[in-house]
Amino acid sequence: MDQAKIGRFIAKLRKQQKLTQCEFAEILGISNKTVSKWECGNGMPELSLMMPICDILKINLNELFSGEKLTDADYKKKAEENIMKLIEEAEKIKKNIVGGKDLGKVANIDMDVSEAHKTNIEFWNTIGSEFLGVTALPKWGGYLPSEEKLNLLGDLSDKRVLEIGCGNGHSLKYVADLGATDLWGLDISANQIERTENYLRTQGISARLICSPMEDECGLPIDYFDLIYSVYGIGWTTNLDKTFKRIYSYLKKDGVFVFGWSHPIHKCVSVEGGKLVFSNSYFNEEWYCADMSDKEIMLSNRMLSTYINSLARNGFVVEELIEETDKEKAMASDNDFGRKALMLPTAFAIKARKL
Ligand SMILES: C[S@@+](CC[C@H](N)C(=O)[O-])C[C@H]1O[C@@H](n2cnc3c(N)ncnc32)[C@H](O)[C@@H]1O
Structure with a gap:
């Protein structure tokens, strides 16, 4: 159309x-x-x-x-053209899931980097953070066991730490409480950077904050950080290889990179009438655009192998891949998201190292 x-x-x-x-x-x-x-x-x-x-x-x-x-003469020809176009569009439409929310039908798109950034910045500058709720440490995502159980970050005393997609700044406070002393945050949204700044100020914590897409050059120091982490941030990148290459360059030798994101299998399965239904292909990595409370987001679902292979291509060694469910938490929940988490991982976390 x-x-x-x-x-x-x-x-x-x-x-x-x-x-x-x-x-x-x-x-x-x-x-x-x-x-x-x-x-x-x-x-x-x-x-x-x-x-x-x-x-x-x-x-x-x-x-x-x-x-x-x-005109009457055009009517039949146009009707046939329109039916064909509608069928083509229907084929492009897939179901999709963000966080615990089933978005229903969404349209696949050809991704344009500046359009994706513009759309996602607008989302995160406005309703984004309220919409997704708290996605900060000690949570790594969905029903994954928390950092207190997983201990992926290790000893943070006097460590130099960078958060990618720092959002409201709560995770930076968490790592500061664990002893990290040199704190940095990066986020594409000026509004989120402001939220981090304000929140950390009220906590008496100082951090260097940079407003930039993670996939772009933004003046971060090279060979500098002991730890780079992200909670529901990495999947927003428009270019995974470019992002991992940059993250690798910011880390010191032996530096650790940990991130959590929605599990790709979770995005393929919806709950319909109490049953789990495979509603999207695991292999579908096309970009899509979805309405979220009067705003739009642009994202793509990436397979687990896409993350692992990109880490390997960019020099990382993967030390841990977590795709568990905190069963107690899932059983205590009274919603479809929790019931689903008992059957499949809703999120994953990866710990990788620069050797
Ligand atoms: C789900 S939130 C997670 C925020 C953080 N973990 C928290 O709980 O406050 C994702 C964050 O990634 C940021 N983001 C989205 N696309 C980005 C990009 N391309 N580069 C850097 N940050 C991005 C958003 O602005 C948002 O703050």
């Missing part, structure tokens, strides 16, 4: 009906931001809104999908 053309068509007809975006949105029972998004060519109305939109704009569905008024 030509979303830009359809968006312009909706805007033109809405104005002909003398409706503002707010009035149009109100009739449809949605936010004006959603109307603005369609009209800018970013996304299509959901199925249940299509007929009401056609009624208000006095067009038929075929005209909506074509983004133009049709």
